[in-house]
Amino acid sequence: MTILSLALRRLAASLPTLVIILAGLFLLLQLAPGDTVDALMAQMGGGDPALAEELRRFYGLDISALAQLGRYLLRLVQFDLGQSAIYGKPVAQVIAERLPVTLLLMGSSLSLAFAAGTALGILAARQLDRWPDTLISTLGLIFYATPSFWFGLMGIVLFSITLGWLPSGGFEEVGAGLTGLDRALDIAWHLVLPTVTLALIFLATYLRIMRASMLEVMSLDFVRTARAKGLAETGVVVRHALRNAMLPMVTLIGLQAGTMLGGSVVVESVFALPGLGRLAYESVVQRDLNTLLGIVFVSALLVIVINFLVDLLYGQLDPRIGAGR
Amino acid sequence: MIINRREAIRIAGALALGSAAGSPAFAQSGTPKRGGTLTVQLSGEQRVLNPAIRASTGVYIVTSKIMEPLVDLDASGVPAAVLATSWTSAPDGKTHTFKLREGVTWHDGKPFTSADVQYTAMEMWKKYLNYGTQLQQYLEAVETPDATTAVFKYSRPMPQNLLLRALCDLGYIAPRHVFEGTNILDNPANTAPIGTGPFKFVQYERGQFIIADRNPNYWRKDFPYLDRIVWRFIIDKAAAAAALETGQTQLSTYNALSLADLDRLKTDARFTVTSKGLEANAFNNTLEFNTRRKELSDVRVRQAIAQAIDVPFFIENFIYGQGKPATGPIPSVSTAFYTEAPPPYKLDVKKANALLDEAGYKRGAGGTRFTLKLVPIQNGEDVPLLATFIQQSLSQVGIKVDILNLDSAGALATVYRDWNFDLATGWHQYRGDPAVSTTVWYRSGSPKGAPWTNQYGWKNDAVDKMIDDAAAELDPVKRKALYAEWVKAVNADIPVWMMIERTFQTAISKKVQGALNMPRWGSGDWHDTWIES
Numbered sequence: 127m128t129i130l131s132l133a134l135r136r137l138a139a140s141l142p143t144l145v146i147i148l149a150g151l152f153l154l155l156q157l158a159p160g161d162t163v164d165a166l167m168a169q170m171g172g173g174d175p176a177l178a179e180e181l182r183r184f185y186g187l188d189i190s191a192l193a194q195l196g197r198y199l200l201r202l203v204q205f206d207l208g209q210s211a212i213y214g215k216p217v218a219q220v221i222a223e224r225l226p227v228t229l230l231l232m233g234s235s236l237s238l239a240f241a242a243g244t245a246l247g248i249l250a251a252r253q254l255d256r257w258p259d260t261l262i263s264t265l266g267l268i269f270y271a272t273p274s275f276w277f278g279l280m281g282i283v284l285f286s287i288t289l290g291w292l293p294s295g296g297f298e299e300v301g302a303g304l305t306g307l308d309r310a311l312d313i314a315w316h317l318v319l320p321t322v323t324l325a326l327i328f329l330a331t332y333l334r335i336m337r338a339s340m341l342e343v344m345s346l347d348f349v350r351t352a353r354a355k356g357l358a359e360t361g362v363v364v365r366h367a368l369r370n371a372m373l374p375m376v377t378l379i380g381l382q383a384g385t386m387l388g389g390s391v392v393v394e395s396v397f398a399l400p401g402l403g404r405l406a407y408e409s410v411v412q413r414d415l416n417t418l419l420g421i422v423f424v425s426a427l428l429v430i431v432i433n434f435l436v437d438l439l440y441g442q443l444d445p446r447i448g449a450g451r
Numbered sequence: 452m453i454i455n456r457r458e459a460i461r462i463a464g465a466l467a468l469g470s471a472a473g474s475p476a477f478a479q480s481g482t483p484k485r486g487g488t489l490t491v492q493l494s495g496e497q498r499v500l501n502p503a504i505r506a507s508t509g510v511y512i513v514t515s516k517i518m519e520p521l522v523d524l525d526a527s528g529v530p531a532a533v534l535a536t537s538w539t540s541a542p543d544g545k546t547h548t549f550k551l552r553e554g555v556t557w558h559d560g561k562p563f564t565s566a567d568v569q570y571t572a573m574e575m576w577k578k579y580l581n582y583g584t585q586l587q588q589y590l591e592a593v594e595t596p597d598a599t600t601a602v603f604k605y606s607r608p609m610p611q612n613l614l615l616r617a618l619c620d621l622g623y624i625a626p627r628h629v630f631e632g633t634n635i636l637d638n639p640a641n642t643a644p645i646g647t648g649p650f651k652f653v654q655y656e657r658g659q660f661i662i663a664d665r666n667p668n669y670w671r672k673d674f675p676y677l678d679r680i681v682w683r684f685i686i687d688k689a690a691a692a693a694a695l696e697t698g699q700t701q702l703s704t705y706n707a708l709s710l711a712d713l714d715r716l717k718t719d720a721r722f723t724v725t726s727k728g729l730e731a732n733a734f735n736n737t738l739e740f741n742t743r744r745k746e747l748s749d750v751r752v753r754q755a756i757a758q759a760i761d762v763p764f765f766i767e768n769f770i771y772g773q774g775k776p777a778t779g780p781i782p783s784v785s786t787a788f789y790t791e792a793p794p795p796y797k798l799d800v801k802k803a804n805a806l807l808d809e810a811g812y813k814r815g816a817g818g819t820r821f822t823l824k825l826v827p828i829q830n831g832e833d834v835p836l837l838a839t840f841i842q843q844s845l846s847q848v849g850i851k852v853d854i855l856n857l858d859s860a861g862a863l864a865t866v867y868r869d870w871n872f873d874l875a876t877g878w879h880q881y882r883g884d885p886a887v888s889t890t891v892w893y894r895s896g897s898p899k900g901a902p903w904t905n906q907y908g909w910k911n912d913a914v915d916k917m918i919d920d921a922a923a924e925l926d927p928v929k930r931k932a933l934y935a936e937w938v939k940a941v942n943a944d945i946p947v948w949m950m951i952e953r954t955f956q957t958a959i960s961k962k963v964q965g966a967l968n969m970p971r972w973g974s975g976d977w978h979d980t981w982i983e984s
Binding site: 158159160161162164165166167168169170171172173174175176177178180181184211212213214220223224275278279282283286287290293294295296297300301395396397398400404405408411412413 | 490496497498506508509510578579581582584585656658659660681683684685690696828857858859861863864865868869880901
């Protein structure tokens with residue numbers, strides 16, 4: 127019950143932010159030169175102005191920007207995200223088709239980065255200033271500094287073109303008609319390269335934070351106490367230090383869950399995955415306002431939900447935080 | 452010529468690559484084999500897949516396999532029978548009668564008749580088809596005396612060769628029974644096309660792929676050879692090249708790969724890289740002058756600018772030699788209209804400086820005469836390169852150029868609707884006949900906001916008259932002569948400079964046979980295409 131009321135309170139508090147974001151974005155896009163009909167004209171290589179007028183009417187662009195915004199918000203309170211100009215179907219449906227791919231990619235690479243970052247961070251902290259620490263820190267920095275599209279392309283060159291082990295792109299085998307477990311395995315096989323590519327970028331942050339956090343916690347009094355009462359080193363690290371060192375990591379995962387939605391544009395393009403990032407990019411280029419606003423709306427909701435879950439997790443990890451509620 | 456270090460490196464690299472490139476001859480051999488799947492890479496999605504309301508290579512590359520036009524080009528580039536079997540024209544050029552193919556059925560089983568032609572022409576081409584609306588503006592009615600005859604009635608003379616050539620692109624027929632009584636722009640058949648073609652639409656998974664399967668009831672008996680065509684969306688050009696190399700796709704066309712990858716794959720024995728099969732889609736790199744700007748209203752300034760830019764150097768070093776200096780707005784591949792001539796302007800910096808001095812624009816402080824704003828209209832990766840090259844070249848003759856970078860929607864609105872530019876550079880696409888989409892670049896009176904038309908405030912009554920006369924001239928020989936005269940006039944006055952003549956490039960696996968065998972093959976029906984095992 128407390129969780130439910132907390133969730134509702136959080137959602138209510140986020141509503142004004144959401145409206146401001148949507149209205150702001152709408153107005154910002156009005157400042158960009160050209161509308162979706164110009165983008166369409168560019169794509170189809172020209173057409174006469176009478177046709178353009180006809181298309182503007184068709185896309186509902188023949189009224190003032192404020193009237194359009196009013197119309198949009200009115201629809202939004204009825205949970206209607208409007209029609210997508212690029213796809214000619216409801217935005218909610220377009221997003222629903224793309225969301226699973228993005229969530230799958232985001233979830234798997236975030237988990238991979240989190241798990242590997244935690245393990246490597248602990249290892250580096252335990253081996254402070256010895257060669258494993260130097261190696262891990264240097265590699266982390268290299269991964270962090272390398273642009274993701276380059277990683278992706280090099281992965282394709284090595285594992286798809288040269289070695290032929292993995293597919294160079296796509297979400298699944300087209301027209302293979304696979305079902306059930308076979309299909310799941312096929313999708314997993316296609317997602318290996320993109321997941322690793324995306325995870326490598328985020329890995330560095332996690333491992334740096336974990337390393338620093340471990341070092342700090344390991345120097346605290348209660349760790350000395352744990353050692354003094356004769357616990358083995360593994361027990362000290364896992365049971366006492368790790369749990370406390372996790373707090374900044376959990377904060378970070380909440381923050382990154384938001385950025386990962388946008389950050390996957392590059393990876394989705396390189397690996398030809400039908401995700402939300404690419405949809406957002408196409409919506410901007412094609413000036414498809416409804417779709418873009420829809421994506422922002424869904425992303426914002428997702429960030430709110432994830433942050434709420436993170437707050438709940440804080441309470442689990444550190445009872446002192448929950449007690450204040 | 453001022454070249455910075457990064458460009459010098461790029462040029463050195465380009466030269467090294469260029470010298471290694473050979474061009475293996477494209478060979479077609481063996482007996483055609485039934486079966487197999489052809490996978491084609493696409494670099495962008497289309498909003499609709501209906502070529503009767505949208506003329507664009509992005510639509511044709513998919514739907515021309517599913518829907519068919521009245522006529523299409525044959526191997527030698529002459530319009531040949533498809534859904535129309537024969538045609539006659541009245542001497543006054545106002546009536547054109549098409550005999551239609553019998554026994555053709557739509558994919559949903561309904562028969563194809565003259566009613567479909569009438570409906571498509573009047574309700575789609577005339578109302579919603581880009582370039583079709585202009586082409587058919589004087590079309591008054593399509594009469595259907597019987598199920599296999601369609602009579603096109605025009606209020607002004609329409610040259611038969613213009614109509615037939617244009618109909619290869621602008622003559623796709625849609626099923627009347629599917630569209631009649633609905634909102635045409637909103638009809639679901641726009642993204643799930645129903646046609647008469649060799650392949651039947653199966654599935655369109657947004658952002659991923661489109662599938663079409665063999666039509667067993669196709670009117671060309673025993674065709675097509677292929678069982679299935681899959682189009683896969685791969686936006687990233689480097690990833691598209693990787694997909695081709697790993698065999699995930701067999702075809703990338705209309706410059707869907709980067710110029711560097713096209714150049715690299717030329718030397719790969721598994722692939723053919725060629726402009727063959729796309730000759731009908733020639734295009735130019737352009738430089739448009741806004742003559743509302745005082746300096747640019749002087750023809751001497753426009754000519755000076757054209758002589759300050761080393762076009763052959765750009766072609767060789769920036770676009771891997773994929774093009775040649777244009778001789779005017781009609782490309783050399785358009786044999787029916789092209790008249791041999793040298794490029795109108797060559798690099799001559801001394802002359803350019805003299806012309807600018809003569810026009811009264813002396814160099815001021817820092818050697819600058821005046822500043823111009825250049826808007827690149829993003830069509831391909833070469834456009835921003837050319838914009839930078841123009842900027843550097845013009846700084847040599849004392850013209851400072853500021854580049855305003857926008858995406859394509861933004862550039863289109865800025866140049867053609869707001870007229871907020873001094874110079875613009877992009878592509879002019881030639882569509883088989885100068886009257887389709889080329890003369891509009893020069894004809895005055897184009898309504899404000901029409902992209903890729905004369906929006907530069909330039910008006911020349913003599914040129915306007917030539918354009919109108921040529922469009923209504925029924926004798927092909929006289930028509931060609933009129934266009935030759937017109938090319939000379941617009942080259943001299945250059946409101947827009949056609950800088951480079953280019954054709955699109957295809958990269959295709961050598962396993963694909965029966966390919967590239969006509970000048971608009973990328974937009975063809977692929978009924979005779981097959982895959983070697």
